[in-house]
Amino acid sequence: xPDLPEGVVAALRAELPERCLLTDPDSMARYAHDEAxxxxxxxxxxxxxxSTTEQVATAVRICSRLGVPVVPRGAGTGLSGGANALDxxxxxxxxEMNRIVEINPREQLAVVQPGVVNDDLRAACLxxxxxxxxxxxxxxxxxxxxNVATNAGGVCCVKYGVTRDYVLGMxxxxxxxxxxxxxxxxxxxxxxxxxxxxxxxxxxxxxVITEVTVRLLPGVRAPERTVVGYFDTLVAAGEAVxxxxxxxxxxxxxxxxxxxxxxxxxxxxxxxxxxxxxxLLLGRSDSPGAAGDHEVETLARCFDQAGATWSAVSTDQHExxxxxxxxxxxxxALERLGPLLTEDVCVPRAAVPEMLARIxxxxxxxxxxxxxxxxxxxxxxxxxxxxxxxDEEAKLRAQRAFDDIVDDAIALGGTVTGExxxxxxxxxxxxxxxxxxxxxxxxxxxxxxxPRGIFNPGKVFGDPGS
Amino acid sequence: xPDLPEGVVAALRAELPERCLLTDPDSMARYAHDEAxxxxxxxxxxxxxxSTTEQVATAVRICSRLGVPVVPRGAGTGLSGGANALDxxxxxxxxEMNRIVEINPREQLAVVQPGVVNDDLRAACLxxxxxxxxxxxxxxxxxxxxNVATNAGGVCCVKYGVTRDYVLGMxxxxxxxxxxxxxxxxxxxxxxxxxxxxxxxxxxxxxVITEVTVRLLPGVRAPERTVVGYFDTLVAAGEAVxxxxxxxxxxxxxxxxxxxxxxxxxxxxxxxxxxxxxxLLLGRSDSPGAAGDHEVETLARCFDQAGATWSAVSTDQHExxxxxxxxxxxxxALERLGPLLTEDVCVPRAAVPEMLARIxxxxxxxxxxxxxxxxxxxxxxxxxxxxxxxDEEAKLRAQRAFDDIVDDAIALGGTVTGExxxxxxxxxxxxxxxxxxxxxxxxxxxxxxxPRGIFNPGKVFGDPGS
Numbered sequence: 001x002p003d004l005p006e007g008v009v010a011a012l013r014a015e016l017p018e019r020c021l022l023t024d025p026d027s028m029a030r031y032a033h034d035e036a037x038x039x040x041x042x043x044x045x046x047x048x049x050x051s052t053t054e055q056v057a058t059a060v061r062i063c064s065r066l067g068v069p070v071v072p073r074g075a076g077t078g079l080s081g082g083a084n085a086l087d088x089x090x091x092x093x094x095x096e097m098n099r100i101v102e103i104n105p106r107e108q109l110a111v112v113q114p115g116v117v118n119d120d121l122r123a124a125c126l127x128x129x130x131x132x133x134x135x136x137x138x139x140x141x142x143x144x145x146x147n148v149a150t151n152a153g154g155v156c157c158v159k160y161g162v163t164r165d166y167v168l169g170m171x172x173x174x175x176x177x178x179x180x181x182x183x184x185x186x187x188x189x190x191x192x193x194x195x196x197x198x199x200x201x202x203x204x205x206x207x208v209i210t211e212v213t214v215r216l217l218p219g220v221r222a223p224e225r226t227v228v229g230y231f232d233t234l235v236a237a238g239e240a241v242x243x244x245x246x247x248x249x250x251x252x253x254x255x256x257x258x259x260x261x262x263x264x265x266x267x268x269x270x271x272x273x274x275x276x277x278x279x280l281l282l283g284r285s286d287s288p289g290a291a292g293d294h295e296v297e298t299l300a301r302c303f304d305q306a307g308a309t310w311s312a313v314s315t316d317q318h319e320x321x322x323x324x325x326x327x328x329x330x331x332x333a334l335e336r337l338g339p340l341l342t343e344d345v346c347v348p349r350a351a352v353p354e355m356l357a358r359i360x361x362x363x364x365x366x367x368x369x370x371x372x373x374x375x376x377x378x379x380x381x382x383x384x385x386x387x388x389x390x391d392e393e394a395k396l397r398a399q400r401a402f403d404d405i406v407d408d409a410i411a412l413g414g415t416v417t418g419e420x421x422x423x424x425x426x427x428x429x430x431x432x433x434x435x436x437x438x439x440x441x442x443x444x445x446x447x448x449x450x451p452r453g454i455f456n457p458g459k460v461f462g463d464p465g466s
Numbered sequence: 467x468p469d470l471p472e473g474v475v476a477a478l479r480a481e482l483p484e485r486c487l488l489t490d491p492d493s494m495a496r497y498a499h500d501e502a503x504x505x506x507x508x509x510x511x512x513x514x515x516x517s518t519t520e521q522v523a524t525a526v527r528i529c530s531r532l533g534v535p536v537v538p539r540g541a542g543t544g545l546s547g548g549a550n551a552l553d554x555x556x557x558x559x560x561x562e563m564n565r566i567v568e569i570n571p572r573e574q575l576a577v578v579q580p581g582v583v584n585d586d587l588r589a590a591c592l593x594x595x596x597x598x599x600x601x602x603x604x605x606x607x608x609x610x611x612x613n614v615a616t617n618a619g620g621v622c623c624v625k626y627g628v629t630r631d632y633v634l635g636m637x638x639x640x641x642x643x644x645x646x647x648x649x650x651x652x653x654x655x656x657x658x659x660x661x662x663x664x665x666x667x668x669x670x671x672x673x674v675i676t677e678v679t680v681r682l683l684p685g686v687r688a689p690e691r692t693v694v695g696y697f698d699t700l701v702a703a704g705e706a707v708x709x710x711x712x713x714x715x716x717x718x719x720x721x722x723x724x725x726x727x728x729x730x731x732x733x734x735x736x737x738x739x740x741x742x743x744x745x746l747l748l749g750r751s752d753s754p755g756a757a758g759d760h761e762v763e764t765l766a767r768c769f770d771q772a773g774a775t776w777s778a779v780s781t782d783q784h785e786x787x788x789x790x791x792x793x794x795x796x797x798x799a800l801e802r803l804g805p806l807l808t809e810d811v812c813v814p815r816a817a818v819p820e821m822l823a824r825i826x827x828x829x830x831x832x833x834x835x836x837x838x839x840x841x842x843x844x845x846x847x848x849x850x851x852x853x854x855x856x857d858e859e860a861k862l863r864a865q866r867a868f869d870d871i872v873d874d875a876i877a878l879g880g881t882v883t884g885e886x887x888x889x890x891x892x893x894x895x896x897x898x899x900x901x902x903x904x905x906x907x908x909x910x911x912x913x914x915x916x917p918r919g920i921f922n923p924g925k926v927f928g929d930p931g932s
Contacts, residue, residue, distance in 0.1 A: 106712045107814050129714055151656045162654055164663075165631065178903045186812040187844040188628055189881035190617045190667045191888060191896050192927055193908055197630075197663040201656045218714045222757070246572045248595055248684045289755030291688070346652040348573050378653040415655035422657060430657050437644045441915060442659055448914035449907060461658055 008090060009046050011062045016055055022047040031073060031093060032085040037339045038395075039081025039424040044071070044091040051096045053171065053179055053210040060208060061177030063090050063454050070454050072204040074114060074146030077138040079342045080423025082150060082203040082459055092208060094145045101211070105130040108216045109168060109185060114145025114209050118152075121214075130216040133160040136419070137328050145209050151201030153419030155327070158377035159252045159286075162419065164200040166215045172199060174207035174449065185213055198445070203421050204456035206449050222288035224252055225296050226320035229303035229311040230277030234258060234360060234372060237279040238353030240306035241376040244283070245349035249298045253284035254377025255327050260386075261371050264333035265326045273326055277309065281376065282323055330373045334384050341385040341398050344426075345409035346418030349379045358408040359383045366401040368394070380418035407432065427464035434461075474556060475512050477528045482521055488513040497539060497559060498551040503805045504861075505547025505890040510537070510557040517562045519637060519645055519676040526674060527643030529556050529920050536920050538670040540580060540612030543604040545808045546889025548616060548669040548925055558674060560611045567677070571596040574682045575634060575651060580611025580675050584618075587680075596682040599626040602885070603794050611675050617667030619885030621793070624843035625718045625752075628885065630666040632681045638665060640673035640915065651679055664911070669887050670922040672915050688754035690718055691762050692786035695769035695777040696743030700724060700826060700838060703745040704819030706772035707842040710749070711815035715764045719750035720843025721793050726852075727837050730799035731792045739792055743775065747842065748789055796839045800850050807851040807864050810892075811875035812884030815845045824874040825849045832867040834860070846884035873898065893930035900927075 009023055022028055023046050033041040045068065050056045063070045069089040076083055085091050098115035105128050112121055118132075118139040125132045135154035136142055142152065148170070153162045169183030183189075183196030199206055231237040237256055244254060262274035273280075281303060285295035296313050303311040314320040334340055347355045356372070359381070363370040374381040385401055387394040406416050406429040416422075416429030431439060442461045447453075458466055475489055488494055489512050499507040511534065516522045529536045535555040542549055551557050564581035571594050578587055584598075584605040591598045601620035602608055608618065614636070619628045635649030649655070649662030665672055697703040703722055710720060728740035739746075747769060751761035762779050769777040780786040800806055813821045822838070825847070829836040840847040851867055853860040872882045872895040882888075882895030897905060908927045913919075924932055 105714055106708075106816055108711075108716075151660075153654050157654065161631075164660065165627075174903075174907070180901060180903045180907070182904065184881050185879055186814060186846075186881050186884065188619050188623065188812050188841075188846050188884040190883050190885060191881050191892070191899050192904070193911060194617075194630070194663055194667055195904070195907055195911070197660055198911075201660055218716060220714070242572075245574075248571055248686070250574075250684060288753070288757045291754045346654050348652060350572055375654075380652075380654050413651055415650050415652050415657050417656050418652065418654040419656060426657070433657050435646060437641075437646045438648065438658070438661070441640070441646070441661055444914035445659060445661070445664075445911060448910035 008062060008066050008068045011066065012046055012048060012059060012090070015058050015062065016048065020049050020055060022049065028091070031091045034076045034078035034081060034083040036079050036081040036342065036423060036425055038341050039084055041081070041084035042087035042089070044085040045088045047091045047093060049093045049096050053173065056092065056173045056208050056210050057177045057179055059090055059092055060173045064176040064452050067452060068454065069457050070208065071456050072149070072208045074143035075117070075141050077142040078146060078150060078423060079344070079420045080417070080425045082421050082423030084424060086458065095143060097210065100124050103128045103130065105216065107185065109213055110216055111211060111213050112144050113211055114143060116144045118142050118144060118147055125216055126219050129219040131219045131221065132166065132214060132216055134163045134166055137331055144212055148200050148209055148212055149203050150421035151419065153375060153380065155253045155255060155375065158254055158375065159250050164197060167196060167200050167212060168215050169213035170196055170199060170209050171211035172207040172209050183213065201421065203423065203460050205446060205460055207455055222286050222292060224284045224286045225292060226314040226323070227283040227296050227299040227303065227311065228314055228323065229281040229308040231279040231281065231308055234279055234356040235353045236307040237281050238356040240281055240303045240308065241352045242350050243302035243306055244299060244377065247298050247302055249295050251283045251295060251299060251377055252286040253282065255282045256280070256372065256374040256376040257327055257330055258372040261330040261334065261373050262326065264337060264371070265329050268333045268336060269329060271322060271326055282327065327373065334371055334386060338386055338389050341402050342420065343381065343383040343385070343402060343405050344417045344420040345405060345414055346378065346380040347409055347412045347414030351412040351414065352376060352379055355381060355408065355412055359405055362401040362404045366397040368398050368401045370401065378418065379414065403428070422460040424459060427460065427462060430461055431464060474528060474532050474534045477532065478512055478514060478525060478556070481524050481528065482514065486515050486521060488515065494557070497557045500542045500544035500547060500549045502545050502547040502808065502889060502891055504807050505550055507547070507550035508553035508555070510551040511554045513557045513559060515559045515562050519639065522558065522639045522674050522676050523643045523645055525556055525558055526639045530642040530918050533918060534920065535923050536674065537922050538615070538674045540609035541583070541607050543608040544612060544616060544889060545810070545886045546883070546891045548887050548889030550890060552924065561609065563676065566590050569594045569596065571682065573651065575679055576682055577677060577679050578610050579677055580609060582610045584608050584610060584613055591682055592685050595685040597685045597687065598632065598680060598682055600629045600632055603797055610678055614666055614675055614678055615669050616887035617885065619841060619846065621719045621721060621841065624720055624841060625716050630663065633662060633666050633678060634681050635679035636662055636665060636675050637677035638673040638675050649679065667887065669889065669926050671912060671926055673921055688752050688758060690750045690752045691758060692780040692789070693749040693762050693765040693769065693777065694780055694789065695747040695774040697745040697747065697774055700745055700822040701819045702773040703747050704822040706747055706769045706774065707818045708816050709768035709772055710765060710843065713764050713768055715761050717749045717761060717765060717843055718752040719748065721748045722746070722838065722840040722842040723793055723796055724838040727796040727800065727839050728792065730803060730837070731795050734799045734802060735795060737788060737792055748793065793839065800837055800852060804852055804855050807868050808886065809847065809849040809851070809868060809871050810883045810886040811871060811880055812844065812846040813875055813878045813880030817878040817880065818842060818845055821847060821874065821878055825871055828867040828870045832863040834864050834867045836867065844884065845880065869894070888926040890925060893926065893928060896927055897930060
């Protein structure tokens with residue numbers, strides 16, 4: 001049992017600067033949950049806004065001694081409830097640890113504090129001729145620490161991989177407050193277990209990440225060319241995605257938006273996108289020269305053969321950028337319409353049409369409204385189940401659709417979460433996806449590295465009924 | 467304490483087909499060690515040559531019950547003693563589990579048994595228009611299971627990454643003989659801890675890998691162009707490597723061979739390579755079109771500015787291939803000259819010249835003969851310490867040079883092993899590189915997943931004095 005909140009608050013107050021600590025309910029409420037509107041959250045005993053590793057270590061040491069849960073948090077843009085407060089926990093915000101410590105194009109790496117915003121890191125790297133690829137849709141707001149904790153994906157992952165592919169090393173506060181360095185700064189290294197990789201995607205359940213060393217690529221890239229396709233149906237667009245995979249082409253982006261998304265963006269930003277198509281596919285190639293020519297031609301041919309009502313290689317960079325901007329805005333635009341229940345399933349590329357058909361069937365079966373955005377080239381689909389605020393009956397139907405989609409993804413050889421993480425919302429899905437023996441390995445690793453059970457307990461592989 | 471060998475042999479005999487089991491000392495001797503000639507090895511109680519996952523599970527179940535160590539082994543091409551027998555262990559050979567289960571270019575993946583030879587997988591993938599990049603120098607002989615267990619690197623890693631970057635999922639036998647599936651088949655996935663990644667590079671200490679799902683790239687690549695540079699000194703060649711990194715170019719290979727290597731290859735294969743240079747640098751670019759032109763020009767300019775006595779973009783593909791063939795043959799060619807003590811340090815790219823200078827200083831200080839080959843573009847150096855067979859005094863001096871090189875690599879911000887693994891030879895180095903807290907995390911994870919302590923015990927982070 002956690003100690004009484006007063007005990008932990010007094011202990012934190014005794015050892016941390018006053019300005020680190022928030023304890024009044026109104027201030028704490030802003031930190032109590034992420035953007036997963038459907039996930040439950042409790043009331044923290046205190047919010048610690050750390051600005052140094054030492055402060056993190058102090059907070060962890062106190063929580064360990066008193067048996068109080070520690071929930072780490074970045075910008076709170078998560079979509080699974082992973083950063084949601086537990087009753088009586090210490091909510092540890094890393095947002096103020098936002099210094100870029102080093103950008104080193106020669107060694108192709110950067111060292112950053114966890115609170116650095118993704119877009120800020122990319123911009124700073126580009127100034128020095130280097131590129132940090134992972135680009136979740138939340139990149140203007142989300143932090144590297146949160147990206148690492150959830151192993152965030154993004155638009156360019158289809159060619160360039162996810163966050164985990166760019167994490168070389170980290171500093172973390174573990175156990176009873178020890179500060180450790182995991183991973184490395186060199187291009188290669190196999191000295192011991194890949195504990196750094198184990199922490200990537202562990203959603204705060206193994207410790208608190210206080211610094212990250214990321215790998216960079218050269219900043220000079222060929223200009224991207226965009227192929228736009230309009231489709232009458234989701235399934236036809238899905239067939240185009242499967243055809244691109246079958247053609248052996250790896251685009252630098254392959255995104256899908258349906259009319260619900262386009263309408264929501266139009267309603268917010270008056271971009272006038274929704275008149276043309278039921279479903280929009282956006283492909284990109286950044287391969288230079290003849291290779292790029294081949295890729296954009298193949299993308300257009302795949303779109304046409306799958307039944308695109310219109311397709312073109314965009315010659316207008318502004319227009320192309322506007323379409324990708326719409327992709328990025330789709331989620332916040334839809335959020336304006338009511339509580340969103342966000343899916344994140346990932347299926348084999350060949351199964352994309354079938355999965356999209358099943359999502360539509362789920363929507364019909366449960367009389368719900370589902371918008372679709374997708375990192376389609378990865379098979380990573382984000383059906384967004386929309387309900388009117390306050391309609392509890394609709395919420396129940398939405399939850400049933402959500403559960404069906406999770407089960408369909410597993411049945412098609414997919415996973416319940418491609419890039420958002422399990423948090424609270426996908427715990428039932430995780431238990432459906434992983435065998436009991438593998439869940440048992442999770443508990444064993446968790447107990448080994450967090451014997452006091454203080455780090456974000458109950459998340460990810462905890463009891464979904466709790 | 468292990469049970470008496472007779473007990474485990476009788477139990478294995480009762481449950482496994484006769485042809486799986488070797489128990490006579492001469493037959494077992496061939497399986498008792500890898501290619502790390504300096505690493506000690508014991509005598510196994512039995513060798514199990516498994517041909518199915520069920521046989522592996524049976525062997526593990528028996529060993530778990532009797533507390534007998536299990537040492538998994540592929541082709542035995544390891545260079546750190548990771549697959550060396552422990553006294554009374556069951557040596558579990560996976561070499562006969564060598565079936566390619568699936569090659570799926572559409573999903574960009576292949577499913578293979580652990581005994582598939584690296585080059586065989588690459589060739590089979592190319593027939594289907596896909597490419598499996600990781601290419602350790604041992605690729606004609608080493609197996610995917612061993613590559614995964616050690617997180618093997620290779621020549622193209624400098625641009626395309628190491629084995630771990632290509633492992634999506636696996637089947638493994640863990641614990642008391644349970645068969646589990648870790649990882650996934652989809653492009654992305656974050657459902658739970660990356661236990662699959664944790665097993666990559668774990669050198670058989672967490673379980674036995676019985677199937678691997680690897681990621682593939684498209685098989686169509688631009689032809690590689692080779693830039694050759696001759697240098698008078700190791701340090702000048704190292705300066706060229708650092709200059710390439712500083713220029714922001716990522717070659718598809720950047721390999722270094724010194725005259726000792728070239729002479730050894732000449733002595734074996736009469737290739738006539740050693741007359742021209744003290745040190746050879748081989749750079750490659752596989753970028754198409756103008757990007758490739760820029761890369762080869764930059765490589766040549768960096769070579770020249772660092773003091774190359776000669777450099778050229780090779781126009782003769784046969785000649786270029788012969789030079790890379792020499793790189794691949796260097797290790798076995800040197801092995802013919804006497805017992806090799808193989809280093810595998812990896813340092814920051816900017817530190818390559820200094821590290822090469824320190825290696826030369828170590829050779830002088832300890833009166834040893836050191837040949838150098840290197841994945842220089844990664845900062846991954848392989849000084850090879852050569853002694854005459856039977857010269858025990860020279861062996862002691864070689865060991866001192868080995869220890870100094872390890873310490874120098876750590877002092878320069880590097881790691882004690884870039885791609886070979888820790889096995890037995892680098893255990894002292896691992897303890898020097900990792901903090902006690904991080905070593906403690908290794909023990910905790912090991913104990914959590916292998917509570918009986920049967921999987922390759924004592925390797926990697928075990929007591930180096932044992």
